[in-house]
Amino acid sequence: MHASYLIAGAGFEAARRLPADHGQAARPHGHSFRLSVRSDAQNTSQEALQAAVQAAVAPLDYTDLNAALAASDDLSLARHIADALPHPAAIQLRGAPDRGVMLDGARALSWINSSFEAAHYLPHVPPGHKCGRLHGHGFGVRIVADAALSGQHDLARAWATLHGRLNHRYLNDIPGLDNPTSEVLAQWLHQQLRDAVPGLAWVEVRETHSAGSQFDGKTFRIWKEQRFESAMPFDAAGNYTGHSYLVRLMLSGGIDRTMGWLLDFGDVKDRFKPIYRQLDHNPLDKLAGLRRADNAAVAEWIHAQLAPLVPELSRIDLMESDDAGVSLHFRQDMRWPLL
Numbered sequence: 001m002h003a004s005y006l007i008a009g010a011g012f013e014a015a016r017r018l019p020a021d022h023g024q025a026a027r028p029h030g031h032s033f034r035l036s037v038r039s040d041a042q043n044t045s046q047e048a049l050q051a052a053v054q055a056a057v058a059p060l061d062y063t064d065l066n067a068a069l070a071a072s073d074d075l076s077l078a079r080h081i082a083d084a085l086p087h088p089a090a091i092q093l094r095g096a097p098d099r100g101v102m103l104d105g106a107r108a109l110s111w112i113n114s115s116f117e118a119a120h121y122l123p124h125v126p127p128g129h130k131c132g133r134l135h136g137h138g139f140g141v142r143i144v145a146d147a148a149l150s151g152q153h154d155l156a157r158a159w160a161t162l163h164g165r166l167n168h169r170y171l172n173d174i175p176g177l178d179n180p181t182s183e184v185l186a187q188w189l190h191q192q193l194r195d196a197v198p199g200l201a202w203v204e205v206r207e208t209h210s211a212g213s214q215f216d217g218k219t220f221r222i223w224k225e226q227r228f229e230s231a232m233p234f235d236a237a238g239n240y241t242g243h244s245y246l247v248r249l250m251l252s253g254g255i256d257r258t259m260g261w262l263l264d265f266g267d268v269k270d271r272f273k274p275i276y277r278q279l280d281h282n283p284l285d286k287l288a289g290l291r292r293a294d295n296a297a298v299a300e301w302i303h304a305q306l307a308p309l310v311p312e313l314s315r316i317d318l319m320e321s322d323d324a325g326v327s328l329h330f331r332q333d334m335r336w337p338l339l
């Protein structure tokens with residue numbers, strides 16, 4: 001058995017002024033807000049969720065939030081939107097590309113995104129592995145904390161000193177980072193931040209455009225994303241539409257102490273390759289053994305093919321666009337991240 005969720009998104013443009021202790025944000029300014037909502041698939045359909053999300057944000061679009069709401073900070077806004085939805089849902093609200101909040105029932109989290117540029121190599125990979133060569137990345141970092149204990153400014157302040165230690169550095173020279181995989185980096189960042197950030201929830205490291213890791217002090221989660229181009233029926237008459245799909249394969253568990261990773265991103269991709277070939281540039285309703293012609297059934301189909309090859313596989317997100325998709329959870333503790 002697994003939990004099945006639908007994801008819908010929307011954007012809105014709005015103006016606001018935050019209270020006087022928010023620095024320059026106390027002046028009138030504007031945002032392109034982005035909202036992602038994840039709702040239990042038993043409660044709704046993709047179309048109904050999309051319509052509910054649109055209806056929730058429409059009254060906020062092109063408005064002065066201070067005139068419409070008692071408080072206009074990200075968290076108050078997310079709570080207002082959650083109340084406007086017909087069913088309980090997890091919500092991510094991005095006020096700007098580098099910061100936002102998440103809400104899931106009683107749990108409220110604040111987060112910041114940042115990045116640093118650095119060189120590294122992985123000393124324990126087999127001979128010939130590309131990551132054994134000196135190379136580098138523009139690493140993405142997300143820091144997430146209990147919103148009641150640490151706000152976005154607290155996170156930004158705590159991150160600033162670490163950024164100075166990592167940006168334009170050779171990571172292997174930094175104590176504790178002699179084997180700087182994404183997982184080791186996420187764990188290292190968590191260790192560096194946990195005393196400085198009350199309520200630290202987890203740290204994410206995005207190593208490339210398609211792969212990253214997360215550490216919450218206990219469990220490692222990694223993801224590898226792939227894109228494929230496919231046709232799918234969109235009405236009862238069987239007429240086709242098409243999408244540029246994104247599939248996010250998420251694994252969880254412990255890490256191999258020598259390799260410093262849960263499983264090589266490259267191995268996830270290699271094991272997925274024969275499945276990918278059946279998905280890419282094909283009509284998805286013709287997949288052998290598919291139970292229904294919808295995104296959830298395709299994600300279930302992917303899981304049935306891949307789980308025997310990747311036992312750590314714990315969640316699959318399948319997005320037909322930035323604003324519509326499904327998320328299947330095969331372990332109970334995979335609600336986060338709401339990417």
Ligand SMILES: Nc1nc2c(c(=O)[nH]1)N=C([C@H](O)[C@H](O)COP(=O)(O)OP(=O)(O)OP(=O)(O)O)CN2
Pocket residue numbers: 122131180181182183207208209210211222261262263264265266269
């Ligand atoms: N579990 C991990 N696996 C790998 C890590 C890691 O930190 N943890 N790191 C690497 C390499 O450093 C590499 O640069 C990134 O790997 P990969 O996703 O395979 O790289 P690409 O962006 O080239 O992937 P494509 O899908 O081919 O674009 C390797 N593995």
